[in-house]
Amino acid sequence: MRVKQISIFLENKKGRLLEALKALGREKINIRALSIADTLDFGILRLIVADPDKAKLVLEQSNFTVKENDVIAIAVKDQPGGLADVLSTLSNAGINVEYIYAFADKQENDAVVVLRTEDIDEGIKVLKKANVHMLSAKDIYSL
Amino acid sequence: MSLIWNKKAECLLPLEKEQLQLERLQHIVKYAYERVPYYKKAFDKSGVKPSDINSLKDIEKLPFTSKAELRDAYPYGMFAAPMEDIVEIHTSSGTTGKPVVMGYTIADIELWSEVMARSLSMAGCTKTDIVQNAYGYGLFTGGLGVHYGARKIGANVIPISAGNTKRQLEIIRDFGSTILTCTPSYTLFLAESAKEDKIDLKSLKLRAGVFGAEMWTEKMREEIEKRLHLSATNIYGLTEIIGPGVAQECEVKQGLHLQEDVFYPEIISPESLSVLSEGKKGELVLTTLTREGTPMIRFRTKDITSLCGGECKCGRTTIKMDRITGRSDDMLKIRGVIVFPSSIEKALLEINGLEPHYKIIITRPHQLDEIEVQVEASESLFSDEIRHMEETKRNIENHIEKSVGLKLKVTLVEPKTLPRSEGKAKRVFDQRELK
Structure with a gap:
């Protein structure tokens, strides 16, 4: 299901990631999941946090460019081939995955996967049809 | 020793x-005062009359002329000769505002041919040479300037003009060109292409080159001479004065001989505008002593150099100027093209969602000018997807290239990290090492 993610623009400069994380730490915002994409010049830090609106505000106050957007969160069996099955479902439906990252659920024996498809609604539709276990925002933030 | 023309x-x-x-100064000052309303007004305002020029030092009483005044006079306001006596027009390259328009009479073309013949001779050109002229032909003075000089010497000119590297190389090889004239950065392009095309530069007949229209360094000379197996000399000139041929290096290669009998040089402090003594570094100011079409009185070139007198080992006594090491304003010359930071700003502001904060960094990592424009990644530019970023x-790069005519690299930086325009923010960082 749809989950809010915040993305932060990072210049490839020493200490910028640390500064972003420190700003969140000061405001006691816990990070549920994180990924970094980087190019030669810049990087994009993507975060799933308990309070995305507050996180955005905090980071903007520290002069970061921040964007909030939706991603899809699903639970995948923590076993070999679990993610491959999900991805082939999307692939068969002709849906492009822009990026993907994952983390392990502490309580359940599942892996939580965050997906960004070109078209979020289309992605959700296909995954639902294939009976993939979707996670709600509430599920994720309370992990 | 090469021939003194x-x-x-x-x-x-x-x-x-x-x-x-x-004698020439007294004449040209009177001529300009009587024929060009701009000079009359400017001299009157400074309270100076042509009859006040009784020594060379009296030139300091005259007001300066700058590019802005020439622009205001667009198109024919600076012309001193009647239109029927003008036989050719050239304009200075520029990307903002109106170009500067210069008119040439028959005598001016003869003057230009003469100083270019002297220049090419300094580089070793004689009537037996084949000159491959890869400066652009057109309103830009590079192409025709070299052409006239080579013709006067009686050399064989190949008017190939700029560009089309593959063809340039073929012609150098097949026609046996002995002298190459182009911008210094272009020679290195040629060398690289030759390597790709498996043309052995050592086997070519090229033996000398006359390179100018942009700033370059001694290190670059070494590189060019090593790669192209020729003797590389530096030429200086500007449309406002005549075009190329104002000054040129002889085989000694320690400074450029300035054609003092026809162009009178001064070095001033760009801040105080006072004239500096010989050897001091400052802005070059030039006065045309014989130009009929568009006489220039104390034209501020904005080029930073110094002058050095005395007799040269080559036998010439003309004063020598050092190679240009900078510009006194922030007008940029990149790969021979004049670029104003303001025109880059203008192009940036045409892009939706872009903050008007930018930084321009010019470097020369591999002997070629590279320009980087840093812009802030505002929220409207930012995306969670690398592909979109x-x-x-690329869109910004293409847009600037289209309006400024220059390929450059755009880098996105974090918001509020670039200089803000409080009065005069320093936005241009020229990190080319020119020495």
Whole structure:
């Protein structure tokens, strides 16, 4: 299901990631999941946090460019081939995955996967049809 | 030792030279005052009359002329000769505002041919040479300037003009060109392409080159000479004065001989505008002593250099100027193209969602100018997807290239990290090492 993610623009400069994380730490915002994409010049830090609106505000106050957007969160069996099955479902439906990252659920024996498809609604539709276990925002933030 | 084209003019004794310069200065000042309303107004405002020029030092009483005044006079306001006597027009390259328009009479073309013949001779050109002229032909003075000079010498000119590297190389090889004229950065392009096309530069007949229209360094000379197996010399000139041929290096390669019998040089402090003594570094100011079409009185070139007198080992007595090491304003010359930071700003502001904060960094990592524009990644430019960010960057690059005519690299930086325009923010960082 749809989950809010915040993305932060990072210049490839020493200490910028640390500064972003420190700003969140000061405001006691816990990070549920994180990924970094980087190019030669810049990087994009993507975060799933308990309070995305507050996180955005905090980071903007520290002069970061921040964007909030939706991603899809699903639970995948923590076993070999679990993610491959999900991805082939999307692939068969002709849906492009822009990026993907994952983390392990502490309580359940599942892996939580965050997906960004070109078209979020289309992605959700296909995954639902294939009976993939979707996670709600509430599920994720309370992990 | 190469031939001195005009011994009489290039080897004048100091007193002869001064006498000639003074006579010509007195004449041109009067000529300009009487024929160009701009000069009359400017001289009157400064309270100076042509009859006040009684020594060369009196030139300091005259007001400066700058590019802005020439622009205001667009198109024909600076012309001193009647239109029917003008036989050619050139304009200075520029990307903002109106171009500067210069008119040439038959005598001016003859003057230009003469100083270019002297220049090419300094580089070793004789009537037996084949000159491959890869400067652009057109309103830009590079192409025709070299052309006229080579013709006057009686050399064989190949008017190939700029660009089309593959063809340039073929012609150098097949036609046996002995002298190459182009911008210094272009020579290195040629060398690289030759390597790709498996053309052995050592086997070519090229032996000398006359390179200018942009700033370059001694290190670059070494590189060019090593790669192209020729003797590389530096030429200086500007449309406002005549075009190329104002000054040129002889085989000694320690400074450029400035054609003092026809162009009178001064070095001023760009801040105080006072005239500096010989050897001091400052802005070059030039006065045309014989130009009929568009006489220039104390034109501020904005080029930073110094002057050095005395007789050269080559036998010439003309004063020598150092190679240009900078510009006194922030007008940029990148790969021979004049670019104003303001035109880059203008292009940036045409892009939706872009903050008007930018930084321009010019470097020369591999002997070629590279320009980087840093812009802030505002929220409207930012995306969670790398693909979109790269696209945004490319769009900005393409847009600037289209309006400024220059390929450059755009880098996105974090918001509020670039200088803000409080009065005069420093936005241009020229990190080319020119020395």
